[in-house]
Amino acid sequence: xxxxxFPIKKVCIICAKGAIEDVMAALVMGNGAVMEGIETxxxxxxxxLDAITKKQMKSLKTSTVGNPAMRMPGGLPFPSILGMLPGxxxxxxxxxxxxMAKLDIPPVDEFLDMITAGGGEVYACKLAMDMFKLKKEDLxxxxxxxxxxxxxxxxxxxxxxxxxxx
Amino acid sequence: xxxKVFAGVTVDVNDEGYFTNPxxxxxxxxxxxxxxENLILTDKHYEVLNFIRDRYAKGDALTxxxxxNSGIIDIKGFYGLFPGAPMKKAAxxxxxxxxxxxx
Numbered sequence: 001x002x003x004x005x006f007p008i009k010k011v012c013i014i015c016a017k018g019a020i021e022d023v024m025a026a027l028v029m030g031n032g033a034v035m036e037g038i039e040t041x042x043x044x045x046x047x048x049l050d051a052i053t054k055k056q057m058k059s060l061k062t063s064t065v066g067n068p069a070m071r072m073p074g075g076l077p078f079p080s081i082l083g084m085l086p087g088x089x090x091x092x093x094x095x096x097x098x099x100m101a102k103l104d105i106p107p108v109d110e111f112l113d114m115i116t117a118g119g120g121e122v123y124a125c126k127l128a129m130d131m132f133k134l135k136k137e138d139l140x141x142x143x144x145x146x147x148x149x150x151x152x153x154x155x156x157x158x159x160x161x162x163x164x165x166x
Numbered sequence: 167x168x169x170k171v172f173a174g175v176t177v178d179v180n181d182e183g184y185f186t187n188p189x190x191x192x193x194x195x196x197x198x199x200x201x202x203e204n205l206i207l208t209d210k211h212y213e214v215l216n217f218i219r220d221r222y223a224k225g226d227a228l229t230x231x232x233x234x235n236s237g238i239i240d241i242k243g244f245y246g247l248f249p250g251a252p253m254k255k256a257a258x259x260x261x262x263x264x265x266x267x268x269x
Contacts, residue, residue: 037250
């Protein structure tokens, strides 16, 4: 039985990584919060910006090197050296996406649409935008704004707020 | 197992108020549960409720995306019909168990 004395009222989720599984983790947490009626703000920074950049958001990938949890279908080990071969990363990423689609997990752009349709807000980090030479018009149209870290904390106020870092 | 009376009918519910036996549901009962959730049901609500009851009966996963793709309503409209936590509220009013899906 969950204690409901102090239910979460607001979550602010920071996504700093651009691999499909990291972005999906942030989006599942965000959408899940919106579905619970929790005020939700998603903040994308560093490589996480790919998830809300028009040019990149539809082609996120999963890394096939340096991931000790990566295994072949069936559970056999997946040597990192295989992941370096041309096309392997694309193939693995396509497989990840098809497995997620089977569970009715939408693609990134549709997921963001679902979150904003429910009242969730999506923001980009100003510093990382400057670093990657991105402009507001490079971003997905549903982005509410570009924030400094100070503005992010201003938006994160409230006693029953949680900040989640992905 | 708890019981509750809606529209003069005794139904089985769990401790959170979700039905444990969806066959005990009726339109009249739905209207009474909706009152507890501060909702007044329209035809659109009933269309959505029937859709999710059908899906539940078939054993299909109940996701917010599936409601959005139902052709009955888009996701924004669904949030409008059942404000706050639409999937949970709709499941409660539709007389089915609490949805177990994460999306």
